[in-house]
Amino acid sequence: xxxxxxxxxxxxxxxxxxxxxAAVTDxxxxxxxxxxxxxxxxxxDGTLWxxxxxxxxxxxxxxxxxxxxxxDPSLAERQPYRAAVSGDLAWLGEAVDRHYAGxxxxxxxxxxxxxxxxxxxxxxxxxxxxxxxxxxxxHLSLGGSYAEAVYQPMVELVRxxxxxxxxTYIVSGGERDFMRVVTEQYxxxxxxxxxxxxxxxxxxxxxxxxxxxxxxxxxxxGPVKPVRIWTRIGRRPILAAGxxxxxxPMLRFAQGSPRSLALLVHHDDPERGDLPYDKGxxxxxxxxxxxxxxxxxxxxxxxRIFPVPS
Amino acid sequence: xxxxxxxxxxxxxxxxxxxxxAAVTDxxxxxxxxxxxxxxxxxxDGTLWxxxxxxxxxxxxxxxxxxxxxxDPSLAERQPYRAAVSGDLAWLGEAVDRHYAGxxxxxxxxxxxxxxxxxxxxxxxxxxxxxxxxxxxxHLSLGGSYAEAVYQPMVELVRxxxxxxxxTYIVSGGERDFMRVVTEQYxxxxxxxxxxxxxxxxxxxxxxxxxxxxxxxxxxxGPVKPVRIWTRIGRRPILAAGxxxxxxPMLRFAQGSPRSLALLVHHDDPERGDLPYDKGxxxxxxxxxxxxxxxxxxxxxxxRIFPVPS
Numbered sequence: 001x002x003x004x005x006x007x008x009x010x011x012x013x014x015x016x017x018x019x020x021x022a023a024v025t026d027x028x029x030x031x032x033x034x035x036x037x038x039x040x041x042x043x044x045d046g047t048l049w050x051x052x053x054x055x056x057x058x059x060x061x062x063x064x065x066x067x068x069x070x071x072d073p074s075l076a077e078r079q080p081y082r083a084a085v086s087g088d089l090a091w092l093g094e095a096v097d098r099h100y101a102g103x104x105x106x107x108x109x110x111x112x113x114x115x116x117x118x119x120x121x122x123x124x125x126x127x128x129x130x131x132x133x134x135x136x137x138x139h140l141s142l143g144g145s146y147a148e149a150v151y152q153p154m155v156e157l158v159r160x161x162x163x164x165x166x167x168t169y170i171v172s173g174g175e176r177d178f179m180r181v182v183t184e185q186y187x188x189x190x191x192x193x194x195x196x197x198x199x200x201x202x203x204x205x206x207x208x209x210x211x212x213x214x215x216x217x218x219x220x221x222g223p224v225k226p227v228r229i230w231t232r233i234g235r236r237p238i239l240a241a242g243x244x245x246x247x248x249p250m251l252r253f254a255q256g257s258p259r260s261l262a263l264l265v266h267h268d269d270p271e272r273g274d275l276p277y278d279k280g281x282x283x284x285x286x287x288x289x290x291x292x293x294x295x296x297x298x299x300x301x302x303x304r305i306f307p308v309p310s
Numbered sequence: 311x312x313x314x315x316x317x318x319x320x321x322x323x324x325x326x327x328x329x330x331x332a333a334v335t336d337x338x339x340x341x342x343x344x345x346x347x348x349x350x351x352x353x354x355d356g357t358l359w360x361x362x363x364x365x366x367x368x369x370x371x372x373x374x375x376x377x378x379x380x381x382d383p384s385l386a387e388r389q390p391y392r393a394a395v396s397g398d399l400a401w402l403g404e405a406v407d408r409h410y411a412g413x414x415x416x417x418x419x420x421x422x423x424x425x426x427x428x429x430x431x432x433x434x435x436x437x438x439x440x441x442x443x444x445x446x447x448x449h450l451s452l453g454g455s456y457a458e459a460v461y462q463p464m465v466e467l468v469r470x471x472x473x474x475x476x477x478t479y480i481v482s483g484g485e486r487d488f489m490r491v492v493t494e495q496y497x498x499x500x501x502x503x504x505x506x507x508x509x510x511x512x513x514x515x516x517x518x519x520x521x522x523x524x525x526x527x528x529x530x531x532g533p534v535k536p537v538r539i540w541t542r543i544g545r546r547p548i549l550a551a552g553x554x555x556x557x558x559p560m561l562r563f564a565q566g567s568p569r570s571l572a573l574l575v576h577h578d579d580p581e582r583g584d585l586p587y588d589k590g591x592x593x594x595x596x597x598x599x600x601x602x603x604x605x606x607x608x609x610x611x612x613x614r615i616f617p618v619p620s
Contacts, residue, residue: 036494036500176541177544184346190346191544191545192477198541201537201540201541202537203534203536203537205533205559205562208563208565208566209566210536223515224513225513226520227511227513227520230433230511230520231486231508231511232542233501234490234502234504235502249513252515252518253513253518255518256519
């Protein structure tokens with residue numbers, strides 16, 4: 001059999017991962033976990049694929065908002081449509097910054113526009129719209145398709161866990177049905193194992209189909225992640241991987257298992273990939289030190305970041 | 311290999327089920343469905359196990375309410391605690407009847423008491439309380455354990471679908487985490503494939519655990535069922551089975567698939583099992599005729615109703 005995790009360097013991090021998998025799958029060992037309880041959860045943006053220069057879903061939304069403003073020019077006078085049409089994206093970053101500073105007025109506009117982009121659509125129509133985006137879209141800095149913007153070492157980890165009878169899940173702040181369109185192809189994770197932020201849904205008897213409502217149901221981040229994990233899986237994970245502040249409760253929740261592995265991807269490579277950034281990960285890095293998360297250094301632990309072009 | 315569905319009689323219903331499975335698993339046939347899309351959903355109460363003389367969860371709740379009223383006697387002056395303590399259960403039936411007649415005052419008390427029974431408990435503590443109930447409880451009319459009150463023909467159907475690479479789910483108005491405690495043992499359906507009514511949940515950072523809030527999150531019945539199916543699975547089922555009015559949208563939703571089977575269990579046996587009842591199934595029986603649901607007659611289609619005692 002070929003060497004596991006080939007895109008990882010032979011570091012303490014890789015060894016810790018392999019030792020963990022060996023321990024929980026060793027029937028005669030003290031840390032054995034039966035297959036049914038081998039649950040592993042992965043954040044998506046910044047953990048399984050790139051979130052720079054912007055999260056992929058925002059790229060999709062900007063295109064939707066631009067189209068909406070073309071169809072209804074009055075929209076272009078309002079945010080975030082104005083930002084989408086003009087390409088002046090500074091407002092978006094500022095809206096998020098103001099949110100973290102406690103001012104949610106702009107964040108409210110943003111969330112409204114997120115929900116409006118799919119409001120009324122059937123789940124099948126939305127999936128088709130997202131699929132069309134992924135067929136055509138080019139990553140904004142890498143230039144290739146989004147299939148080429150996944151983190152190859154993490155995909156290898158997901159596959160290795162699958163091969164060891166884990167059930168791997170995505171638990172992301174990204175919108176669930178957006179991710180579902182590509183997670184099977186990109187990571188081998190099927191739709192029933194994608195957990196994420198949810199748009200409200202209603203069943204329409206006349207058309208016998210499920211449609212998006214005009215509001216978010218919940219935002220799957222921070223303390224909501226353990227709640228959604230319980231809701232969907234009904235088990236505490238034994239492995240969790242994330243990269244930002246919003247992943248800390250999920251990583252801690254996994255650590256409540258008798259034997260666990262909590263992984264934090266640290267974007268610290270000054271030359272490759274997404275370049276170093278700690279914004280949004282400040283508390284996660286502190287929590288890593290305090291709670292013994294295993295920090296994955298992109299610079300030191302990954303031999304290759306993106307897949308070999310096919 | 312032994313004959314499939316041994317507790318079923320050789321009727322048109324059994325043949326329709328076997329023909330459906332053969333058609334969707336025949337790689338060379340026009341109705342082939344790849345394994346990833348073979349999703350089957352089952353209601354629980356009255357479909358997979360008995361709901362007479364009362365739904366199993368109500369038996370559990372009555373015991374919880376009795377204990378609560380022992381600990382705090384002032385509760386015994388209020389419904390539904392008074393009914394639980396006195397054993398006068400007519401009030402419960404009337405509360406439900408008034409709910410269907412548009413008066414939700416008593417239903418509100420009932421739902422409050424349902425949430426109060428687990429409010430504040432961690433998900434692990436609640437699971438332990440439910441497990442203790444199932445260890446000791448005797449079915450109120452059959453006298454055996456609840457493991458002996460499952461419908462053997464339906465368990466055989468779940469197993470047959472599993473063997474044909476379906477993913478089987480429960481989609482029930484019953485509370486999700488209550489069911490999860492026994493669904494693996496009783497039906498071979500693991501916790502991540504149990505969909506049901508949800509109590510609100512919160513993550514408590516101090517104890518690193520998930521706890522029940524004091525309110526219901528949603529009641530998984532009627533038009534909510536297709537919504538929860540999409541939320542949890544992200545696919546339209548190709549097979550659905552139910553027994554009451556609240557299952558109609560789920561059965562119709564499955565019928566939106568190119569090839570589907572919608573099954574309605576009809577409790578029509580005057581001598582065995584739960585005896586005939588149509589209350590709560592009136593519209594479902596009408597919908598069956600209008601939409602071509604396959605009606606399972608307990609009297610005619612089932613050779614045996616409950617498992618052979620072990």
